[in-house]
Amino acid sequence: MNAVLIAVLAMLILSLLRVNVVLALVAGALIGGLTGGLSIEKTIEVFTGGLGGSAEVALSYALLGGFAVAISKTGLPNLIVDWMINMIGKKGESKAKTYSKAIIVILILMMSIFSQNLIPIHIAFIPILIPPLLIIFNELKIDRRLIASVLTFGLTAPYILLPVGFGAIFHEILATNMAEGGMKINMGDIPTAMLIPTAGMVIGLLIAIFVYRKPKSYQNHQVVEVEKNEYSKAGIIFSLVAIIAALAAQLYFESMIIGAVAGILVVYASGAIKWREADDLLTEGMKMMAFIGFVMLAAFGFADVLKETGDVDSLVTQSANAIGNNKAMGALLMLVVGLLVTMGIGSSFSTIPIIATIFVPLSIQLGFSPMATIAIVGTAAALGDAGSPASDSTLGPTAGLNADGQHNHIWDTVVPTFIHYNIPLIIFGWIAAMIL
Structure with a gap:
């Protein structure tokens, strides 16, 4: 049996059984490597070697965590929280609760x-x-x-559709790898091609809002009590300037690391953070993002083991052979294979180079138009990013919502987002492939 299928299934089953995601990824890598014909020594070597590939990502997250902590010291988050508390009243009685929920959901989505x-x-x-x-x-x-569904939608749908920020990176990777696969495209066509798949995610979000509309009780813990930190107009202004500086630096240097450093420096210059507090600040930020960093490290090692077995190419090739000349079946199988690969890797950005080399020639052979091919490859890559245990699009929401230990990563974030986004993506991605 294909090592990729076995490894991904093992990782997912262990995760669903509430085994720590990092351990599930390590175990899945070992199972996949041995199934793919690698020795245990070779599997460990490849897995360990793959950890270095995520060093830049880990450092980026650590510095972004530091930047986020720095921004929090200016009082901007407290201002937002105080505004929300005043809006709903201390006991949630001054406004209709339904109205308050709607406002909060919209703000978090934005x-x-x-x-x-x-x-x-x-x-x-x-x-x-x-x-x-x-x-x-x-x-x-x-x-x-x-809230997990809303956050994950906002972390995935925009970059799939809009060629700005992370979307510009996604679209560039997509266009470059499709050209290498034998099909040159205009990057301006990507938003149009991805409009239908993104519409599927919008429908999934609306369904999630309906499904999870009923009240659910949680225990209040001290860890989630709102701190009444002081904030000033100057602090708020400098925090906004820091955000703009971080954005400008990131776009100009094309580096999240440089962007985070620029933002931190502006906050320091404002006086909200003292230079002598720099070490404690960065340490706090790194701790905040540590779990995500470890999962991403393990995910890179997991992905390298799957690539080393050669069964990723084998899975794609076997799917291509099973398709024949059936366009409808071809589109569906390519999307499913993309889902399997991305669920294991946890990153749509890293999935594109793997699948585009086979999917693009196959799409040409089956007679798909460039627009349809964009929809197939783009959707196949995006699949799983919203519902993978190793994706930062699911790890991020869990990091915030589980601050008091009452939100399970797998059952409260991964499973809901998988159901509400991956299933619609497959359906609407297939529709896009057939009509474009």
Whole structure:
């Protein structure tokens, strides 16, 4: 049996059994490597070697965590939390609860979307902003699976559709690898081609809002009590300047690391953070993002083991042979293979180079148009990013929502997002492939 299938299934089953995701990835890599014909020594060597590939990602997340903590010291998150508390009242009685829930969901959705395109800090805002809001969620009895679904939508749908921020990176990777596969495309066509798959995610979000609309009770813990830190107009202004500086530096140097450093320096210059506090600040930020960093490290090692077995190419080739000249079956199988690969790797950005080399020639052979091919490859890569245990799009929401230990990563984030986004993506991605 294909080593990729066995490894991914093993990782998913262990995760569903509530085994720590890092351990599940390590175990899945060992099982996949041995199944793929690698010795245990070779599997460990490849897995260990793969850890270095995520060094830049880990450092980026650590510095973004530091930037997020720095921003929190300016009082901006507290200002937002205080505003929300005043809006709903201390006991949630001054406004209709339904209205308050709607406002909160919309604001969180907007912030998560902005984190991908307008202010590309990715998931760094979640562990800072969400934990103080848990007391409000508890008061309004908001189902945290709803918030997880909203956050994950905002972390994935924008970059799939919009060529700005992380979306520009995704679209460039997609265009480059499709050209290498034998099909040159205009990057301006990508948003049009991905419009239908993204519409599927919108429908999934609406379904999630309906499904998780019922009140759910949680226990209040001291860890989620809102701290009444002081904030000033100057601090708020400097925090906004820091965000703009981080965005400008990231876009100019094309580096999240440089962007985070620029933002931190602006906050330091404002006086909100003292230079002597730099070490403690960065350490706090690194701790905040540590779990995500470890999972991403393990995911890179897991991915390298799967590649070393050669069964990723084998899986794609076998699927191509099974398709024949059936376009409908071809589109469906390519999407499913993309789901399997991305679920294991946890990154749509890393999945594109793997699948494009086979999917693009196969799409040409089956007679798919360039627009349809964009939809197939783009959707196949995006699949699993929203529902993978190793994806930062699921790890980020969990990092914030589980601050008090009442939100399970697998059952409260991964499973809901898989159901509400991956299934619609397959359906609407297939529709896009057939009509474009």
